[in-house]
Structures are given as C-alpha cells and as structure tokens.
Amino acid sequence: MNWLSILRFEFTYRRNRPATYLFFALLLGVSFATVATDLIQGLSGGAIKDNATMVVARISLVLFMLMGVLISSAIMGVSVVRDFECRIDALFFTKPIRRWEFLTGRYLGAMLVLLVTLAAIPLGLMLGEVAPWRNADRLLPFKAATYWQPYWMIIVPNALIVGSIFFTVGALSRKMLVVFTQGMVFLMLYLLSGTLLSQMDRRETAALLDPFGLRAVGYSTQYWSISQQNNQLLPLSDMLLWNRLLWVGIAGLALLATYRFFSYQPTNGLLKRKKETQKRADLNASALRRPLAQVRRSFGQGAWFSNLGHLTLFYAKVVMKDLPFLALCIGGLGMFLFSALDNAGGWYGSRTLPTTYVMLSKMGLFTGLFLFILMILYVGDLIWKERDVRINLISDALPVPNWVPLLSKYLGLGLAFFLMITLAVGLGMLMQVIRGGGALIDLSVYAKSLYGGSLLSLLTFMLLGFFIHTLVNNKFAGHALLVLFFVALGVLSYLGIEHRLLLFDSASLGTYSDMNGYGHQVAPFAWTTLYWSAFGALLFAGAVVLSVRGSEELLKLRLLMGRHQLTRPVLTVGLMMLVVFISSGSYVYYNTNVLNEYKNSKAAEAELSRYEKTLKKFADLPQPRLTRVTINVDLFPETRDFAATGWYILKNKTARPIPEIHLQTYDADEMQVKQLRLSVPNRVDDRYVADFAYHIYHLDRSLQPGDSVRLDFDVLYRTRGFKNGRANIDIVQNGTFFTNDYFPSIGYNERYELKDDDKRKDNGLKPTERMRAQNDPTGRRQSVFGDDADQIRFAMTISTTPEQTAIAPGYLRKEWTKTGPDGKPRRYFNYQMDSSIANFYSIVSAHYLVKKEQYAGSSGKPVSLEIYYHPGHTHNLDRMMRALKASLDYYQANYGPFQHRQLRIMEFPRYRGYAQSFANTIPFGEDMGFVADIDDTKDIDMPFFVTAHETAHQWWGHQVTEANVKGSAMLSESLAEYSALMVMKQHYPNERMQAFLGYELDYYLRGRQAETRKEQPLSQCENQSYIHYNKGALVLYALQDQLGEGPINQALQNYRNRWNTARVAKTGIYPTAADLTAELRAVTPDSLRGLLDDWVNAITLYExxxxxxxxxxxxxxxxxxxxxxxxxxxxxxxxxxxxxxLNEWIWVGVYAPKAKGNQPEKLLYYQRHHIMKSRQTITVRVDQKPERAGIDPLNLLIDRHPKDNIKSLDL
Known part of the structure; x- marks a missing residue:
C-alpha cells in the first residue's frame, strides 16, 4: 500500500460519507441564500451592487470563517484522528506503510475533499445571482472571475493553512477536542489583529497576524471607491502576498513538524509510562497498608444529592484540568490583559481611564465569545465523556436517576465558567490598580455585568446545549447544530423575527453609564432572562427524559423509556418551570405588545412609507413660523416621564394668506396630547392623528401676511412598562437629555421619511436626494434646524427632583423649591434668553457638581464658564475649561464677539456618544472627554478638541445658520472642525498636528469606501460626516496653509458679518456653501483659485x-x-x-532622529516646493544629521497612500 492508495481510500471514504454532502449542501445553501435574499444588504447597498467584486470577496471570506473553518476541522482533523478514536490504529499500523506515505495519503485525500467542498461557496453565490426573483437593478453584469478569484486567492490558501494546522494538531494530539480548540486559536489571532486596527501605525501588523487574510484584504482595499469595489478584482498587493506567504509558511512548518514528531507508537512517552507505572504501584502498596473501610450502602435521595455534589466538583476539575480549556482561557485572558494594558482603540487613537465598564468592554471577547465557544465544545464533551472512554455501560448501571449525572455535568461546567469569570474580575481589578484606577473599581458593576449578565447567559445556553446533544446523540452533529443555532439567531432579524419572546436568550443589560448605571434596562433584562431560563430548564428536563442510558440509543426507544424517567421530582420541577415560563412570558408580552405597540423593522419602514405617501402632498403648503416659545416642563426622572404645557406664537411670514395650520406632534405610544388649541376660530381635521399624530386646523378666517396666532399645548410623556426593542435613552433616572423634537412642530416633517433608496423601492417609493439642491428656493428659506421657525424668543421653566439640576438654554432667572403636581418636593428652574435664538433647544437634568469660572480673556467681556459634571468625573475638567477659554479668545479675536454672557457644558450618560451645541449650552457625552486618559507627551487631546469644536458652533450654527440644502454641513461642521484645529494649532507644534491630520485623512478615505450612494464635493455634501468633518477639516486647514491664517479668518469674519442671523431675519434667505466659497475666493490670489475650486467644488485626490x-x-x-x-x-x-x-506648492520636510520618550520627531526643514512634474528631484540643506525626509509630511493633501510620503535614509 503506497500513499496514492491511501489517498484513494481517504477520498472514497469521504465521498461515501453523508456528512460530506451535508457540508457541501450547507455551504451551497447558505451562500445561495446570502445573495438571493436580503442577507446581503449588510455588505452591499446603494451604489455598491450585490455582486460587486468586493462584496463577493467579503462574503466568501466571512463564510469561510463562520463555516469553512469548522468544516475544515471536521475533514482534516478527523482524517488523521479517526483511526485512533475507532481503536484500529494498532491494526492499521501493522501494515508495511511508511510514515510519509501514511501522512501524505491521508493529508492529500482529505485536502482534495475539502477543496471540492469549499467550491460550494462560489457556486452558491453564482446561483444566488441568477435566482429569478433577484432585483436586476441591484446586479452588475455576470463575471465568473468575480466569484472564482476569491476562491483561488483566498479560500484555497486558507484551506491549505487551516487544514494543514488542523491535520498537524490531530496527528500529534490524536484528539478531536484539541482539533476544535485549534479553531479557537485561529479565531484568537483574528481577534487579536482586530485590536490593533484602531491604531494607524499598527494596521500592517494586524494585516499580517490575521490567518484568514480578511485584514490583509481590507488593508489592501481600505480606500477603494464605489467604482473600484464594484468592478476591480482583488489586487495581489504586497500586504496580501506577505500575509499569504507567512501563513502558508507556517502551515508548511506544521506539516514538517507532523512528519518529524508523528509516531505509530502510543502517545505516552517512556518516561511518562514509567511514572504512571510507579504511581500505580505506590497506590497499590498504599491500599494494602490501609484497613478496609466499612461500607454502608445508601440509595436514597440523600445519597443522590451527595453524589450530585461530588460529581459536580469532579466534572468541574475535569474541565478545568483539560489542556484545551486551560489553553483557551489563558489565551483569552491574555488578549484581555494586552488590550487592557494597551488601552488604545478610541476615537482618534484616544484612551480612556480604567473605569470598571472599560475593563468590562476589554474582557468582552473572553466573557462573551470565548466562553460561549468553550461552552459549545464542552457541553458535548461532558455528555460523551463516559462513552468516549468506554465506561458508559458501567456508569449507566449505577443506582442513580438520570438527572444526577446530567445535572452534575451542567453544574460542573457552570462552576468552571464561574471560576474563570471570577479570575477575569480579579485580573480586571488588577489592571485598574496597575493603571492607577484603583479608586474606580466598582464591584457591583462587575457583579451585574458578568455574573448577572454573561454567566446567566452562558448557563441558559448550556441548558439548550445539553438538550440538543442529548436529542441528536452525535457529538459532532450536536456541535454543528449549536453553531448553526447561533448563526440562525443572527439571521432571524432579516426574516422579520425580532421579538424577544422568539429570539433565544435575547436579554441584554445594554450600555453601562457611571451617571445612570444600567438604569431602566435592568427590568426588561431580568424578565426576559427569567423567561428564557425557564424555557431552558424545560429543555433540560427533556434532556433528562431522553438521556442515553445503556445501549439503547435510538430516539424512538428513548422516548418509550423516557416515560419511566418522568418521576415526581422531574414532573414537579418541570411544571414549576412551565408556570414560570408562561407567567414571565405573559408579563413580557403584556409590556411589549399591550402597554406598548410592537413593530418589527419591516413594519416600522412600512409606517414611514405610509407617512410619506399620505402626507407628502402637504410638504410645500405655506405655513406660519414660530417666533416665540414658552414652555413649562415637569420632569419625573424616577418614572422616566414628563409633562409639558406651553405656548407658541406663530406668524405668517409669507406673502399669501394661510387658510390651514398643520401640526406634527411627537409620534410615539408614550406621548399623550391632552390639548392643542389655537387662539382663533378653527375646525379640526383629525383624519391623520391616530396613524401619524398629524393635526390639521382649518381656520375660519385665513391668517393674513404679518398676522400671528397663539398655540397652547399640553402634552404628557408617560413611560409604560418596557418595549421590545431598545428603550428610550433620552429620559432616564439620572442624565435626562432631550430636545424640542418632543414638542409640537409646524407642518410636514421630512425627518419621518425613509432615506435608504433600497428600502424606499421595497416600499413602493421612488429614490430621493438626501438634501435639496443649493438653488432650491424652498431650501434657501429654511434653516438647517427646520422649516417651522427662523429665530425665536425663548423661555422655559423646568421642575425636577430635589437632588437634580435642570438646565435649558438661556440664563437662570429664578430657582425655587415647592411641592409639585405629584405631591412631592420639587426643584424649579426658570430660564430666559435675552436675545433671539434658533428653534433648537434642549432639556438636561441630572445630579451634578459644577466647576465655575468667570473669564474675560482678550476681549475684555466677562463670560461665566460652567461645567456641570457627574461626581467623580473630575479628571479632565481643567482641560475642558482651558479649551473654553482658548476657544473664546481665538474665535472672538478672529470671527467676532461671543453673543452670550454665559457658556455651560453639561455631562449626559454615555448611551449616546456625542456632544451637541445649543445656545449657550453644550450637552456633552460622558465618553466624549470626561473619562479620557490623555498623555500630553503623545496623545491627541480629545477633550480639548471636542470642547473647542462645540464652542465654535456658537458662531457656526448659531450666529450664522445655514440653509437646509446640499453643502449646509460645510458651513457648520466643517467650519467648527477647522476652528477647533486652529485653536489646537496655537497650543501644539506642527509635528503634533500631523497625528491629528493623519486621522482626519484616514477617516475621510475610509468614509469614501463606506459610501453606498455617491460621494459629493465638500461644497455639495449631504450630511456625509466623512466629508463635512474629516475632509472639511483637511481642506480648510490646507487652505489656510496655502493662503495664510489671516486671509482665511478674514473671509470667515466677512461671511459671519454678511450672513448672521440678524441679516437673515431681514431677507428670509439663508446662506449656502456657495456664499462661503465666494468669501474664500475673494481672499484667494488668482494663481490659487483653481486650487480652491479643486478642493471645495470637486473631488480631488493626490498620489x-x-x-x-x-x-x-x-x-x-x-x-x-x-x-x-x-x-x-x-x-x-x-x-x-x-x-x-499638477501645479502645486507642496511642503517638503526633513526630520531629525527621533528623540527618546514619546516626543514627536523634530522637523529640521519644512518648506514649500513647486511641483509641476510627475517625477521631480529636490535637494535641500539641513544643519543637523537627518533621519527621514519626504513630501507633504503633515498630510495636508488628500493622498490615498500617505505612508510612502516619507522615506528613511542611510548615511
């Protein structure tokens, strides 16, 4: 028998196995379904077609990772382990087969089967494309290379890599559990590479470390445009080539190791056998010296519970002593320690303080994914423990009921997980202490999240796992079904199944906040967990009834024998769990479907579609505008309710009479409109109130141009139980933050329309532009804050609980305490603004401490600066206060005076990760700066920058409010981003600014890749954050570099003076990006106006x-x-x-050798050079020894490959 005979045998054996066809059919079916159904929408959409080359490549890689790895382990690992598990290795190895022939035949036979099986992925994807119900608009012309190139370039090398290593592990360990464990090692490497991606200078390392090549493909195509993603095949880039060579090389070394260390002999070495023999002899001798114990036989319930305790400890030790379990736990905890110590990965590479919730997020992979995979492996391993070692007939003959061994295995595995989670908690606290955060340790958060969350979820899934493994009575099939169950849970939402009563273990504690804890998320979590735990317990009772005992393994026989297992204790526990299951499920249903309305995503989209189809006809009706707003709000944080009464003054600013007034109230189940009353006679049309909360008032006498009417309203927002989906995070027990969206608005509201073109088409709507054109007359007469107001006079009174401080825009005129409408003491705050503001205001309430300073600065005008913060969040208050002062100084000196006497920052919970600027108030997310951990020697100071950005909005957005048309965000967000950069520039050298500009460039280029509709020039951007934030900052910063800071600031000051809200109030016309561009053009020399047009009005890229x-x-x-x-x-x-x-003046820089520590490199030379040719030689002189040199070293220009701008030199 030679290697070719063994290859034929292996291939024939696999060809005749049903599992092979099952694997092929599974891959084929899932691949087909991914393309032929809506599942593909997560990777495509808009202008990126469903069969785009990058979409197909990503799907192929993801399918290999999710399913191909498991199938590879089953085919490659089993091929070499099978002889040992079937106990025929001794017989087989008596044949005259050389070692290399045995290994080569087994390996090549299994690999050939694996490659044929994995070919189902491209075949399924191709079949999905030609499915008759596919929408032709979502497809490009068919190209076979689109499907087969990823197969040969990615899947085949991946099969060789993982298959070779699985084969090696199986040959040397001779255990399938170790083979499956190796799959976890691959996953660990992939996840480890992911922790490096947030740091730009580590992405090459991340791409190399990924054994599947997904990171390498992502790195090679990270800045691809829509056109490239649709049409260009995967490039065999240097990074992808090095990744493939590295891992194929590792696989080759693994095969060499297999040949070197594989032996026909038993795995125990001679020394180990001698030790085992000596140990047995010592035990026998010890037994002979001991007197025989008196044995008393007991078969009662006491003995059962005693056995349960002993067996629980036994199985816990079995699991925790198992090498794969230890290896994976050590690996997972090691990844956590690496991530916790490194602490990178935030916004712009920022870091956070070692709070308890930060530690929880760092250990999330271990306590979540890792332990769940271990659960999948060890549930089956424990159930098959006795059968694997052939002692099941002995253990099954013991006089104990079925529930004792099964429950002891469950409890033993649960105990092992409990101890691992406890170890993770200890390491988390240790990391906090090492990083100086010992005072931030919160044991209650660890307990709620890990023991009340992660461990409970594990225990619930374990109940399901024991049932599945008992039911199918096949270890590998049980593992596969559990994996498929997890995958199916992620797919069900695409099928419209989203209810927490139908999605197994769908409870989640949600996001933790220092300000509000888990808050209102605890109750739905507890009830849903109780529901699924009871269901799991019922499944476990089924596992007890169907347990394999003795030699009767057929399901039919087990069902017949199971009647004898329905003892009184089993029935009692089962009935109790059934009662808990039904009662908790009923309570959940009552909350989600009775107290609240349940709608899945498709139903919600259909409702938005009906809103547009029904009410769009009213969109262009002339309506009055708000001129005055006075509101009284009673907040009830403990119940998450509020009551509001108020009145508006509505003025007809049009040239025509208005015969009817349309009002939109907040469309939510929680909102009750108790009163809407106009001060003039009218007739109410309530046809659309029930469905859309849309009210129409036909006036007995039309509202004449220039006339006003008063609207009084009384609304109550009452939280009722809990919803199926994510709960309202605006109104919470501590840290309420909501805006005027909750109060009545005027006219049709475009924000309620469906925006995604694919979803619009599915709901019978035509595609729509994201924003109006710049020359649209309606858009030019609307501000970006909405079409129901220009500027308003504003006053608000807020009451809240005595321990909280409530804040709204304006100045605090009065504060008092009295008994409120609920009969309890309440704290009242009256705010009034002394000048007109935008119809854009907020309400914030929390338990605050406050840091105050009176600051006059360079302007001489005193401004009260206040930061309202959660107790304990003091780390960055000085940074934020410095940023407020620096911003006021720079903006007043260059743009114009600040319009208010007071500027406040108020912290709100980290459920939302942003800051937002209102008139003289800036609600500021907990994660946006309060818990940042800034190293001044190397980090970007994000608390400083965000504060400067939001302060800039007091000018750009409030002093000058833009039209609601394309390019509007350039006038607010781009200018705020640029202004913040200029404040940063006053405090940091060019070398430090380079880091920030590098992130801005990276985020812009990545945003281009993620675009699904169409990229717009900066002056035409349509609320595309990667354009108006990142590109806007780069363009404006580069313009000031070309033109000078003075001319740019003069242009911005001219823009402010020409288009401030007082001037707009006279004309009714709001500015557009064209108006700002005109001011910039006025200060731009003729020689650079082409550059201005390239950067602002076009999409210009450099190489x-x-x-x-x-x-x-x-x-x-x-x-x-x-x-x-x-x-x-x-x-x-x-x-x-x-x-x-090309006709640009571009910077050239030469760097000195890097200094010790974290100091940035020093630029020895930094001058512009005129670049007009595609290749040019430049010589410069420096006074010190140089180390690196290059073009555009600070990344001022939009260059898709900025890393090759600088090159090291050798002297």
Missing part, C-alpha cells in the same frame, strides 16, 4: 510618493536629495478618476 532619498555631509551640514513622484486626479461621485495637471 505623492518619495521614491528615493539620500544625504551627504557638506561640512557641518547635510544635503538631502529627494526624488518624488506626484500625480493629481479628479474623481466623480462613484470614484471614476480623470488625471489633472
């Missing part, structure tokens, strides 16, 4: 590269010669590019 760099000493100086390549292109909205002539 800059330092190809060669050399230096030679010249006396005490050095001449540095650079050869640089440069190209400039203009892209359309899909990313199709056209070359453009």
């Amino acid at each position: 800059l590269k330092t190809d060669q760099v050399a230096a030679k000493p010249v006396g005490k100086s050095y001449d540095v010669t650079l050869t640089v390549d440069a190209q400039k292109v203009r892209a359309d909205s899909l990313g199709n590019e056209t070359p453009r002539p």
